[in-house]
Amino acid sequence: MENLLREEADALQDQLVGWRRALHQIPETGTTLPQTVKFVTSVLDELEVKYQVLEDSSNVGDPDITVAAIEEDKLVGEYMNNAVMGIWAMDKVTPVAQGGGVIVDGVATNLTFSVLKPELSRVYSAKELASGLGGCVLNVVKIKTPAELRFNVANVNFYTPGIMAGQNVKVFRFAEDTGWTEFHVSQVRQDHVVVDMTAGGILAFIEVPA
Numbered sequence: 001m002e003n004l005l006r007e008e009a010d011a012l013q014d015q016l017v018g019w020r021r022a023l024h025q026i027p028e029t030g031t032t033l034p035q036t037v038k039f040v041t042s043v044l045d046e047l048e049v050k051y052q053v054l055e056d057s058s059n060v061g062d063p064d065i066t067v068a069a070i071e072e073d074k075l076v077g078e079y080m081n082n083a084v085m086g087i088w089a090m091d092k093v094t095p096v097a098q099g100g101g102v103i104v105d106g107v108a109t110n111l112t113f114s115v116l117k118p119e120l121s122r123v124y125s126a127k128e129l130a131s132g133l134g135g136c137v138l139n140v141v142k143i144k145t146p147a148e149l150r151f152n153v154a155n156v157n158f159y160t161p162g163i164m165a166g167q168n169v170k171v172f173r174f175a176e177d178t179g180w181t182e183f184h185v186s187q188v189r190q191d192h193v194v195v196d197m198t199a200g201g202i203l204a205f206i207e208v209p210a
Helices: 004-026 034-047 063-071 075-081 122-133
Strands: 096-098 114-116 136-144 156-160 167-174 179-189 192-197 201-207
Touching: 004 034, 004 122, 063 075, 096 114, 096 136, 122 136, 122 167, 122 179, 122 201, 167 192, 192 201
Parallel strands: none
Antiparallel strands: 096 156, 114 136, 136 201, 156 192, 167 179, 167 201, 179 192
């Protein structure tokens, strides 16, 4: 069963990447995008997904921001808030965002860690981890640290709306060579989880029984 899920996840990941690359080949900018609409609707028709094409696209916002959001596989709101509010293979997630103020090796900074979407296979892996702990996955994100930054411990305040003070939330990081390892959670308070990170990468936020 585990191997089957991984194969399905990998197959879907390839398909998503293919769609994104195909969209990037369409030479359109601005808010009038007939070729892009044609491509997207053809995919939706193939998937038998119902939709409505709105003729008036004057309110879609800044096209540069829209393109940047697409580059990160995000909605515009997620991109603007440096957040992940929804991911494939999970019906419900606790949003995870990062608004800066990272404390690096005990020194307060104005640095922000980027919150990106993870590979689908890591979501399935996090679900398996949570199941083994008797818990449930709240969210899975990919954290990108500034390229030039070197640190031993970064104390990172993640905005997690819906989290309650004292809720038993654990955070794990995935590495290819070691699998999932636990990060120290220094504080869980209303709408926030504060984590001591030793590296960026894939993080799984998991609620476990007290």
